[in-house]
Amino acid sequence: MWLNFIVNTYSFMTEHEKNTEQKILDAAEDVFLHKGMSGARMQEIADKAGINKALLHYYYRTKDKLFEKVFEKAFKIFIPKVTGMMASDTPVIEKIKFFIDNYMDLLTRHPFIPAFLISELNRNPQILVSLFEKNVQLTRNDIIKNFDKQIQTEVKAGILKSVDARNLMVSIVGMCIFPIVGRPIIQGVLFENNKKDYNEFLGQRKESIKEFIVNSIKA
Amino acid sequence: MWLNFIVNTYSFMTEHEKNTEQKILDAAEDVFLHKGMSGARMQEIADKAGINKALLHYYYRTKDKLFEKVFEKAFKIFIPKVTGMMASDTPVIEKIKFFIDNYMDLLTRHPFIPAFLISELNRNPQILVSLFEKNVQLTRNDIIKNFDKQIQTEVKAGILKSVDARNLMVSIVGMCIFPIVGRPIIQGVLFENNKKDYNEFLGQRKESIKEFIVNSIKA
């Protein structure tokens, strides 16, 4: 009977703790992503999480530690996806098409992460150092080497025009990310700030990019 | 004699005033570009300008007003250049090559402006509204229409493959800007954080982009 109570209490506590911690992380993500490290307020995060500042500091002692968690999560969502794109051994063009479809979907689901990463990293590139130390696999650059090797093989086989792997990757990611991070500008200048038109533009852009790239690199 | 003194004093004053104002603007640009609106400190701007906070508020009454000036300058350096690219009536491919050379040079000279614009505009898209009202020509979208018309003409003439003007523009600018705003990430992940290697990469990228685009759109 009392054991049952303890068990219930315990399971209730952990469940509850988990919820509070998760609520905080969700709220922190929301605020940090939109306001950035320096613009975010602990008070606003607490409000969004439905708790108070003291409890916020009880879970994550400082603003820096909370930011670090949010940043790491955001980073891990976006970057490994890019390097992972080059891992499989399907043909290059097929791989690129698959990547663009998936990456654009990811960007549409998390439209504020790229601008957040760009902003915070340009202001403090140091963040990456500790992150790289904790996740060595993120810096494994044999992946790009393998991708380059595969490209050169297909070039020799007459499938592709001669292209540099890193230039190609930067171009692909740039074409995917820019319409998202540059949305306020592009939508304003090229689409008379019409949100609906811009969403349509984003919807068809996947195909547009794929065609653009294939046209460029296919032999 | 006393007239001479007044004139000298006056000319000295305006010259001096101009210098102080310019010093403030330079310092403000430096700080805002690196720290953003919320991260910038009036104290730091005053220090960099060699004056004190009180004088800062004497020239620009509030932080917002000072930020506005910096933002407007940064915006005008980068955006009209893009729309201006489509103004001349030289052949499309020639125009694109010319644009890429000039835009990449501009980006190299002001590497922090794009991330600054992206960051601030994603956090507060409202900034653009007042800016557009003050500079109506920025929203003149007949420019893009003319560019599109020119493209379709060259398509019919068998010079170009069928391409959409806006998709092409977004792709070009994205390919130019991403290696700059994403430098910390790209340099870290693809270049083992080697600054020298990355500078070389940037040096050859102009040619790489041009070749990539021409390969894609040339009929």
Added chain:
DNA sequence: GTCTATACACTGATAGAC
């Protein structure tokens, strides 16, 4: 125009009760 001194609000963080 330029300075020193200061008002006043806000923010991150902690103490202590429950």
Added chain:
DNA sequence: GTCTATCAGTGTATAGAC
């Protein structure tokens, strides 16, 4: 774990002397 109350530090902005 969660709350209220509060502190110490920092930030923008102004007052007033020169």
